[in-house]
Amino acid sequence: MSKDTGTRFLEQTVTVRGLRKSYGGRVVVDGVDFDVAAGEVLGLIGANGAGKTTTVECLQGLRRPDEGLVRVLGLDPVTDADRLRPLIGSQLQDSALPDRLRVQEAIDLFSSARARNADELLERFGLGKRRRSFFGSMSGGERQRLFLVLALLNQPRLVILDELTQGLDPSARREVWSAVAQLRDGGVTVLLVTHELDEAEALCDRVVAMRSGAVLDTGTPAELVSRHAGWATVRFGTAIQESVQLTTEALRRLPSVQEVTSERDQVVVRGDRAIIAHVGAWLVGRGSVPTDLRVDVPDLEAALLALLDTPADLRRPALAPYVNGASR
Amino acid sequence: MTTTTPSVPETPQTRTRPRSAARRLLTAELRLLVRDPLTLTFVLVFPVLTMLIIGGSFGTSPDEAFPVNPSHWYVASYFTVVIGATGLIMLPVHIASYRERGVLRRFAAAGFPRWSFALAQLFVGLVAIAVAGAALLAVAAPVYGIPEVQDPLRVATGVATGAVAFVSLGVLLGTVLPSARAAQAVGLLLFFPSFLLGVGGPPPAVMSPLLRDLTEVLPLALVTDSVRDPWLGLGDANGSLLVVAVIALLATGLAARRTAL
Numbered sequence A: 001m002s003k004d005t006g007t008r009f010l011e012q013t014v015t016v017r018g019l020r021k022s023y024g025g026r027v028v029v030d031g032v033d034f035d036v037a038a039g040e041v042l043g044l045i046g047a048n049g050a051g052k053t054t055t056v057e058c059l060q061g062l063r064r065p066d067e068g069l070v071r072v073l074g075l076d077p078v079t080d081a082d083r084l085r086p087l088i089g090s091q092l093q094d095s096a097l098p099d100r101l102r103v104q105e106a107i108d109l110f111s112s113a114r115a116r117n118a119d120e121l122l123e124r125f126g127l128g129k130r131r132r133s134f135f136g137s138m139s140g141g142e143r144q145r146l147f148l149v150l151a152l153l154n155q156p157r158l159v160i161l162d163e164l165t166q167g168l169d170p171s172a173r174r175e176v177w178s179a180v181a182q183l184r185d186g187g188v189t190v191l192l193v194t195h196e197l198d199e200a201e202a203l204c205d206r207v208v209a210m211r212s213g214a215v216l217d218t219g220t221p222a223e224l225v226s227r228h229a230g231w232a233t234v235r236f237g238t239a240i241q242e243s244v245q246l247t248t249e250a251l252r253r254l255p256s257v258q259e260v261t262s263e264r265d266q267v268v269v270r271g272d273r274a275i276i277a278h279v280g281a282w283l284v285g286r287g288s289v290p291t292d293l294r295v296d297v298p299d300l301e302a303a304l305l306a307l308l309d310t311p312a313d314l315r316r317p318a319l320a321p322y323v324n325g326a327s328r
Numbered sequence B: 001m002t003t004t005t006p007s008v009p010e011t012p013q014t015r016t017r018p019r020s021a022a023r024r025l026l027t028a029e030l031r032l033l034v035r036d037p038l039t040l041t042f043v044l045v046f047p048v049l050t051m052l053i054i055g056g057s058f059g060t061s062p063d064e065a066f067p068v069n070p071s072h073w074y075v076a077s078y079f080t081v082v083i084g085a086t087g088l089i090m091l092p093v094h095i096a097s098y099r100e101r102g103v104l105r106r107f108a109a110a111g112f113p114r115w116s117f118a119l120a121q122l123f124v125g126l127v128a129i130a131v132a133g134a135a136l137l138a139v140a141a142p143v144y145g146i147p148e149v150q151d152p153l154r155v156a157t158g159v160a161t162g163a164v165a166f167v168s169l170g171v172l173l174g175t176v177l178p179s180a181r182a183a184q185a186v187g188l189l190l191f192f193p194s195f196l197l198g199v200g201g202p203p204p205a206v207m208s209p210l211l212r213d214l215t216e217v218l219p220l221a222l223v224t225d226s227v228r229d230p231w232l233g234l235g236d237a238n239g240s241l242l243v244v245a246v247i248a249l250l251a252t253g254l255a256a257r258r259t260a261l
Helices: A003-009 A052-059 A081-087 A103-110 A118-124 A140-153 A170-185 A197-203 A221-228 A244-252 A274-286 A300-309 A320-324 B021-035 B037-055 B070-100 B103-109 B116-143 B152-176 B180-198 B209-215 B219-232 B238-259
Strands: A012-023 A026-037 A041-045 A067-072 A088-091 A158-162 A190-194 A206-211 A214-219 A231-237 A257-263 A266-272 A294-296
Touching: A012 A052, A026 A041, A026 A052, A026 A214, A041 A052, A041 A170, A041 A197, A052 A067, A052 A158, A052 A190, A081 A088, A088 A140, A088 B103, A103 A118, A103 A140, A103 B021, A118 A140, A140 A158, A140 A170, A170 A190, A170 A197, A190 A197, A197 A300, A206 A221, A206 A300, A214 A221, A214 A300, A221 A300, A231 A274, A244 A257, A244 A266, A244 A274, A257 A274, A266 A274, B021 B037, B021 B116, B037 B070, B037 B116, B070 B103, B070 B116, B070 B152, B070 B180, B070 B219, B103 B116, B116 B152, B116 B238, B152 B180, B152 B219, B152 B238, B180 B209, B180 B219, B219 B238
Parallel strands: A041 A190, A041 A206, A088 A158, A158 A190
Antiparallel strands: A012 A026, A012 A067, A206 A214, A231 A266, A231 A294, A257 A266
């Protein structure tokens, strides 16, 4: 990768083209392409072993790509590692600090010449009173917040957060999410690596879905849901005096409805998202809106499951997965 | 889109002269050194305690087994126990623990210079040896007395070469062993036979020929020879010193390569 070609990508914070990496004979990253724009929060999502961490390690210059072009802030992460690494704030997967290092000492250790005042960061992330605490005595949530402080300490132009909330309880996860949301609101460019899809959906502007080292699809969480899980389910109870058969037949004639079934005392209507409006309008037009009306729409997790279940040559918008109960 | 990433509002720095990354790393490592119970136990307490016990067990008169005052024999010998404990227990466990916990990756990702960790470990190891060696002599002085150094230059060369060799071996072990527990197990397995046969156990004169032959190839025994012999006037130990120097060169080169961030 020559330096002159890198100048073409200065408009992006990160540019990855055709990235490949193998360990031994095992291909871990297989021709990955994506960009991260300045100020964007991009999520790399996928199951464990999808190649996400190896990809970001190539961006950080911790691993040398076998093939492909990688530019971060216009620099080659391998040949320009000394210039680039100080510009990236990293929260690494499975990476700790020495147990007997105090919070303030960790701040001192990682403060470069570019370092900002750590007091404000510690206060902002709720660690102002923990300066003298040993790393080993901190809770999981506190540790992750300290990693965020360290990642932001030297005013990085790109922040990489790899499995930020792994192993945290729900309360600690929410704490960390809130911290990342603050970054996003502050306009920091963030590359978030996660297999927690609710996390990606809550925090990311765009996501890159990976499987077996390859990119499956890229887009906003809403786009991915729309493309791969664009179905909806509407349920409501039927009044005793109503004929279930007549109701079912009327619903089947509505646009976008794929299937109408009766489950116990409920009518269940399935189809694409438009059925929400059509069924709603039909119910209003009928003059009695059921009080137990419930609408289920898939989230990013359902979209990714649908994407992962779809063979590569059929990987386009699909309604089929709703019959597997993939929505929630 | 532009290359300028909007960042969190900047606030003024509190420090006027930021320290270099290598200096920051060294400061943190020195702090951690004095907080590590394994270091305090094996590098500081163990040599002093065993020296006090063994040093007083064989009287003060030379005999067939001891060519000099036995207490002085052990005081001179135990100085290298500190070197062995630092290289075979303290550093391997410390560095393997760092690798296991991803601390080295964190240093690399944070942009610490490539050789800063290797240099910090070399310095920390030498500091540990200097401090623990001084403590050992400080305890020995009022109890057994410190034997007169017959050839200070050779002793200093032996200590320095042995210290560099074992610090580098320790760093190397820490980079190849998969976990802190493995490093502790292997380190103890290497340390105690070396300690008993080459330094703090019975003198070579009372050993069986097989054990005596074994002590002649143990690296820690070679370090002990290159320090104890010129210290007590028992010889110049050039052969031992030469082998230790070769070990130091090889181990330092390999350790530096393995610890590059």
